[in-house]
Amino acid sequence: MKISIQINEGPYQHQASDSAYQFTKAAIAKGHEIFRVFFYHDGVDNASRFTVPPQDDRHIVNKWAELGIKNADGSDVELVVCVAAALRRGMLDESEASKNGIDGNNIHPAFRISGLGQLIEAGIQSDRLVVFGD
Amino acid sequence: MKISIQINEGPYQHQASDSAYQFTKAAIAKGHEIFRVFFYHDGVDNASRFTVPPQDDRHIVNKWAELGIKNADGSDVELVVCVAAALRRGMLDESEASKNGIDGNNIHPAFRISGLGQLIEAGIQSDRLVVFGD
Amino acid sequence: MSTKKFIYLNRKAPYGTVYALESLEVVLIAAAFEQDVSLAFIDDGVYQIIKGQNTDGIGMKNFSKTYHALGDYDVNKIYVSAESLEERGLSVDDLMPLTYEDEDDDWAEKTSIKIISNVQLTKIMSEQDVCLSF
Amino acid sequence: MSTKKFIYLNRKAPYGTVYALESLEVVLIAAAFEQDVSLAFIDDGVYQIIKGQNTDGIGMKNFSKTYHALGDYDVNKIYVSAESLEERGLSVDDLMPLTYEDEDDDWAEKTSIKIISNVQLTKIMSEQDVCLSF
C-alpha cells in the first residue's frame, strides 16, 4: 500500500518525529511504499543539518536522512519540507537563502523544500495519510 | 524591580515568545530592569538569524534583537540561549559550529549561547522569574 | 488527478498556537487541486471563525478575514459543531458570515456554514478519504 | 550568592514531550548553585519516576535512572501528589525508590520521596521564591 506521513512538530521537544520514524521503518519492513514524508509546522526543524544531539542520544535528523528510508524497491523516501513553514522558522536551503539575502543555509541535503501542494498531492496519490503531531 | 524571563517555545508555533516580548516591553516601559531573557527548550529557535517571515507578519527574532530591548538605564537586555537545548535543535553560534565540525551557524549576534546555570543565576539575582511556554 | 474527499478538522483556538493559521494556508492551497474539501470547526476551533477578532494588542497578524476568501475558492462546506458552540456559550450569530455564490442558482449568495451535531460529524468523517486535524 | 527557595513542578509524562528530561537537566545544574531545591511531581508528572521504564522500543534515551543521582546532589525534597497518584491508580510502590544519605544521621540511607496532599503542596509552593514548571 502507498502511505504518506505528515509530521507537525520539531525533533526532541515532541515524540511526533520519533513515532513517525518508527512507523515509517515498520511500514517499509512490511513492504509498503512510503510515498512521501511531509514536514509541516515546527516539523520543518527535523531537516536541520546543524543538529548536534548529545553523544548518548539518537540523532533524529540523520536517522531520517540515512537509515532505513529506502522503500522495498530501493527507491528513496521523499522527505519534503514545507517552504512557508520553513522560512518563518529559519530553515533555509541554498536557493531560499540566496533569494532572501541570508548568508547561510541549514537544510540537510536529504530533504527538499517545496510547497504545501506536495502535502495535498500526497493525500491524493497515497492510499493513506498518517499525521504525527503534538 | 529586577525581572527575568524564561521562554520555552519557538517562534510562530506558540504565542509564548510574542507574549514574553510584549511583557518585556511593558516592564521596561514601567522602569523595571529585565535582568535576563533565557531561551530554553524549543525557545532556542527564537534566536535564528535565518528566520524569514512573510512580509505582512511580525519578525519575532528581529523584534527581540532590535526593538525596545534596552533597559531604562540604556543597558542591553541579555538574551541567553541554552547551549544544551540549542545543540540538539540545530542552533549554533560560530564557536559551537566549529567545535562540532558544522560548516555554518545561525545564532543572531544579539543572542548569546550559554549554560543552564544562567537560568538558575537569573532566578537567584532577579526579584521575579516569569515563564512563558506551551 | 483523481478526486478525493478531504476534511480538515480545526480544533484549536487561534493565536495561542499557529495551527489555525497554517491550517488555513493548507486549505487555500488545497482548493487549487479541485478536490472535494470540507472544513469542520470543533472544540476550541470554533473560536477561529468568531466575529470581531482584533489582534492589534498582541502584535500578531489578524488572519480571520482570510476565511471570507474560502467561498471564492469554492470551499463552501464549512461545518461547525453545535455541541462545541453550546459548551462555550456561543451561537451562530457570534460567527463571521462565511458565504459563497451558488453558480447553480444564478450566483445567489448563500451561507457556507452548517451547524452540525456530533452524530452528523461522525457520519461526515466516515465518508472521507483524507482527514487532517489541526 | 544568596540562597533562595526553588521549586520545580513536573507535570508532564516522560517521552511524549521533552519537558521531563530537560527539567531534570535544570535541576541537576541547579544543585551546583547550593540553593534550597524542591521537586514536585504532580498530574502526569508522576509517570516520570515510575519503576521499570523501558525505552528500547521507541528508540529514545531512557533517562529515568538519572533521578537516582538527585540524592548525590543533595536534592532530597521530592514531593509527589497523593491525589495525582490516586487518580491514576498508582501508589508509592510503583515509584522508583529515590534516596539520599543523611549526613546528620550517620549517613543513613533515607527516602527522598514524600507523598503530599494538594493542601500541603499549596503551602510548600507559597513558601518558594522561584517556581519553574515543566
Add this chain to the structure above:
Amino acid sequence: MLHIVNKSSFERNSLKSCLNTIDDTSIILLIEDGVISAANNVNSYMLADLAADSRVFALQEDIDARGISSKVADNIKLVDYAGFVDLVVEQGTAVSWV
C-alpha cells in the same frame, strides 16, 4: 502568589491543576488561550468563586484577539500588559501553569 494560566480549560487540565493549589492570597491571571476560561458560560464554579472575590484577572489584549470581549464574565478583572507587569511585581512569586 501569581498563577498564570495560558491554556483553554476545554483543551488542557492546567487551570484545573492550578485551582488545586490556590490559597487565600493567590491570584489567577488568564493569558493567551487561557482567556477562554474568562467567558461567561465557561468558567468553572471554583473559578467563579475566586472571580467573585476579585482574584481572577484576564489579559485584555488576548481577549480582544479572540473576539470574546463581549462574553467576559462581569467579575473578571481585565488588565493590559502593563497591568500584567504590575501583578508580577505586586503578587510575589509567579508560577506559570505551562
Add this chain to the structure above:
Amino acid sequence: MLHIVNKSSFERNSLKSCLNTIDDTSIILLIEDGVISAANNVNSYMLADLAADSRVFALQEDIDARGISSKVADNIKLVDYAGFVDLVVEQGTAVSWV
C-alpha cells in the same frame, strides 16, 4: 476509520473529542502519552465499552517506555509498530487527534 490519540486524557481533551465521533466501525489506537488512558483505573466508561468490544488498541512500545505494562486494562489490545501499520492499512482513513 482509525482514530489515533497521542495525549493523556488527564492532560488534554483529545480522547474525549475523539469519543464524540466514534461510530460502529471505528477503532481507537492509543500511542505516545495517549497510552496512559489504557491503564486500568484510568479509562473512561465510554472507552471501557469500546475496549470490551475489542476496539481499543495501544502501542506496546509506548506502554513499556512509561513503565505501565502491568497496569494495562485486560481488554485493551496491544500492538507493536508493525501492528500499528496493519491497523492503518486495514481500517481505512486515519485521523490523528493531535
